[in-house]
């Protein structure tokens with residue numbers, strides 16, 4: 001079975017949405033393989049977001065992601081990488097469909113960075129890489 005790295009970002013954590021996100025993950029049938037709460041440092045985030053380095057939203061993104069606690073979760077289940085991204089919805093909460101985490105709960109728009117509650121790995125390669133970064137002992 002597949003694994004994916006899910007993050008409840010600082011906006012989701014601060015709004016008390018960690019349980020709601022995990023509820024949806026478990027309701028879908030995915031299991032939780034590992035979980036930790038931490039405030040990520042810039043070094044970890046630079047590696048996590050290496051593909052976005054140089055883009056206009058990169059600095060605000062790293063600033064935002066290091067601004068407070070995040071819940072990092074390894075989820076497990078058949079095709080859970082694609083499946084979690086479907087649960088999360090589109091990146092921009094203003095266009096994310098109702099029924100999705102971002103569509104139902106996203107409400108921070110018009111800012112320099114999209115505060116969109118969650119992150120989910122976007123491919124098996126990303127998932128392996130990201131799980132290694134956030135859970136080096138796994």
Ligand code: GTP
Nearest residue numbers: 057061090091111112113114115116118119120122
């Ligand atoms: P993640 O699951 O968080 O990786 O979201 P994603 O895969 O839907 O988006 P992507 O990896 O392309 O971008 C990572 C994060 O950068 C997003 O979740 C947003 O918070 C932010 N971001 C991406 N694109 C933009 C953009 O065009 N403008 C702004 N302001 N922020 C962006």
Ligand code: MG
Nearest residue numbers: 119120121122
């Ligand atoms: Mg992404």
